[in-house]
Amino acid sequence: MSFVPLTPAEAAAMLARVGVSSVDDLFEVIPAAVRFPALDLPPGQSELTVSREVRGLAAQDRPTGELACFLGAGAYHHYIPSAVGALANRAEFATSYTPYQPEISQGTLQATFEFQSLVCDLFELDVANASVYDGATALAEAVLMAERLTRRERVVLAGSVHPEYRSVVETYVAERGTELVLGEVAATDGALREADVAALLDERTACCVVQQPSFFGGIADFSALRQACDRVGALLVMVCNPIALGLLKSPGAWGADIAVAEGQPLGVPMSFGGPWVGLMATRERYVRQMPGRIVGAARDAQGRRGYVLTLQAREQHIRREKATSNVCTNEALLALHATIYLSLLGPTGLRQVAENCYQYAHYAAAQIARLPGYAVLTPEPYFHEFVVRCPLPPEELNRRLLADGILGGLPLGRFFPELADCALLCCTEMNTRAEIDKLVAALAAA
Amino acid sequence: MTPEDRRYSSEHEWARVDGGEVVVGITDFAQNQLGDVVYVELPRVGDQVKQMKVMGVIESVKAASDLYSPVTGEVVAVNDAAVAEPQAINDSPYDRGWLIRVRPDSLDELNGLMSAQEYDLHVSDRGAEE
């Protein structure tokens, strides 16, 4: 099956019109020695056969829907209302192209404008772009943006920023001479504590990056840090969780200059890591340094309101080597998922999800803290994740939990060797009291 | 008509001497090529600019161009009105659409720029290439 409609008769007619006797003639310019290689691939198959084989692969997996999931750490198992997929997967959205011809793309353009508006409302910042690849690259782009705005080359990251986000930032700044300074995190006196990143700021600092809730689940007060940034003229960059923002104070209210987030929790399937959607917003005065596509409102000659890609002169297809970034594609379809999700939930629904996450996590943590041999290291306040010190290696614990149909928390040794006996657990609205009680019983028995 | 009271750079900027200072802007050819100017980023008062070095950016809907200073010196004034309403740059590139005023290190530098006739030739050569 190749979905090619061309019949032999049509091909013959076209070849005649082009003036060649066979299609091969059109490839004469390809060097003969390498032309028409035999590809060692299985021959094409019918949809029936291929779907059977691919289903067979999927059947080997154990997805979160079949397990009691306590795994988070940047990817979250949330409920996706059925209307999200039903609408976002409409072919008029899914098979349309980037809206460079606005007259026939108002669906995508208006939905994107709505996405930008929702992100601004959630973050309480002035302007958002049409999305970037994911939360981690959004952070990398935010760091580059801060460097451009301040013309400085030093970046301070809190130790509780997601380690993989930090890793992506490192890749993006690798050749630029950026000095990356990392705050310290340590488990002392039975609690995870962070050294104050404000102490690391100086006049060469372009920005300070913090995460709320932190990688370990904690919620912090950033008033003092905002003042510390002001004293040295550094920007404050915040990595957020959009579900938590149903409850917690926004980055705009904290005075952040740039805020980024992973939008996967907003109605996007986890899908083994992607595609997801990066959210990015900033203050109005920085908008021309913000990368990515942006949609603006406009009117036509008859006074009708419409939406159009704007401020394109910042982008690669015009600015080329002077562009704010090389990004071309955004995550339009996933941004649409997020837009529909937020439209359905509204402020009440989003707060309900956030509160459910908060309450189930606190219930779970309270039960686990009472188990001999276990300790909860994330101090209050925290949102929906917390670190647990375990009496056995967490990987071994997780193997036993899996046999009971439970997906345990993330063993932290891969990121923090000093926390190799700890796991990061997460609860969402998808967990039930019964599941949590079963988890606690399994932990007690291990 | 390309004004004869000033000099021109190969990057389509003009420089006009006015009381010991130099007023700088872009040419009619440049504004026409760009289309409607939507945004312009200029140096600040007190900044140093250098001849033929980038001093800012000018953007239209479909293009963005670097601005190159035609003289070396200190910026003493910036046309905030043109920044606020960039249409002035399209409508009146040689007059209301001026961009910056510079206290030049040396007025002799302007000798390295083109006269109006030389600039017109430069533009029409470009036209022939296209």
Place this chain on the structure above:
Amino acid sequence: MGEPLLSELSVEGRLGHRFPAPDVPAAPLPDAGLLRDRLPLPQLSELEVVRHFTRLSQLNYAVDTGFYPLGSCTMKYNPKIDDEMARLPGFAGLHPYQPAETTQGALRLLAELEAALAEITGFAAITLQPSAGAHGELTGMLIIRAHHLGAGDTGRRRVLVPDSAHGTNPATAAMCGYETVTVPADARGNVDLDALRRELREDVAALMLTAPSTLGLFDEHMPEIAAAVHEVGALLYGDGANLNALLGVARPADLGFDVMHMNLHKTFATPHGGGGPGAGPVAVRADLARYLPVPVVARAADGRYFLDSNRPDSIGRVRAFGGHFGVLVRAYTYIRLLGADGLRQVSETAVLNANYLRVLLQDAYDVAYNRPCMHEVVLSGRRQKARGARTLDLAKRLIDYGYHPPTIYFPLVVDEALMIEPPETESKPTLDAFAAAMLAIAAEAAEQPELLREAPHHTPVGRLDETTAARHPVLRWPVPDELGAAPAAVGRAQPLGV
């Protein structure tokens, strides 16, 4: 009739979706100082949300409704079975940090996809991590940079790109800290070999080349270009945007490329989604595999798959978690459906389609370089411009005929460019009708150019004032009345009708 914004449909107290209350004892919330006191999101019922987005969808043109002749975008049909496979719970429901023993099916799919892409392109190793073509370019150029630094070669500061290159190429080079140098084309649309050789010095890191080029042409000096680049110790980077012309026809590695990226949302039929998601896998020759981003799909001695991040020479992570797995499943399914024979048929048909359009249009339009093209053809609207109709106007008039316009004003080196790519999934009747529309418009351009200048005539909005939109940007709601009053809510949407 347009569609109001969510904020304009919102009514205080509407609830679209609710969740059960948690059935655990309530723990106290954090201090009020850490909580938000307002969340000004719109409030709508589920039906209002459903109608709103359904009506918005009806304002869109899409592959499923019509032909997109967009050059270098490869707007081919997106098979529905691909979507169904990506949505299988065994794929869509996987957390990226689940232990490998619970994701063997997904990992095996990745490994098989890598093998298939390696076979198609002729390279030794693949990374599936990059999220888009531009992301793949960044990854590929970082690998090239790592290669030179790994050899102790710190003096290579320049990257060469042809003047027809896509804007992402120089933007990517700049992001990697390189200075970009442009190399012109010769009279036949090839890279000017003499100009290239003059620029190829020991300070060049790479030449970034699209093959076939954005002019739709396969360079007649491909072997000489590769040889010249390698002779000075530089690498040849392949922008794989136009791979749809080469499937089963030529393998980029055989042509002398060292690193390339592919666009799965172009060549491998994954849906464009209104601007994303895509995926931009990168292929490298064997000695560059050590620099691939982590994690890499690996296989242990017992045959089990796992993700390997223990790679000391890797350029690091280019994104958190995994690549665009949902997109990768679609591409994998597509390749299995087509097989070697199907892939070759794709390229043969794509190239035949483009040449067919070329000959149908070559009398009415200037063909930028009138020799056999590959899968796309570049026209110039300069004849029409002389009569008062610019390429922009031609494009807008095409909308009146029911087509999405081709790519316009790119590549930059062709005056009033129109870049047309008719993918292999477009039928001959579609191509004939499209050509007829283009010829009709050419005639209109000569006799009634105002029809073009005022187009499009039948769309929900006409041409928008992009200048004002850029001068005084309104990038979020509320929208001031100067930009048009909020559309009234009406009984039903007016479909696009094209």
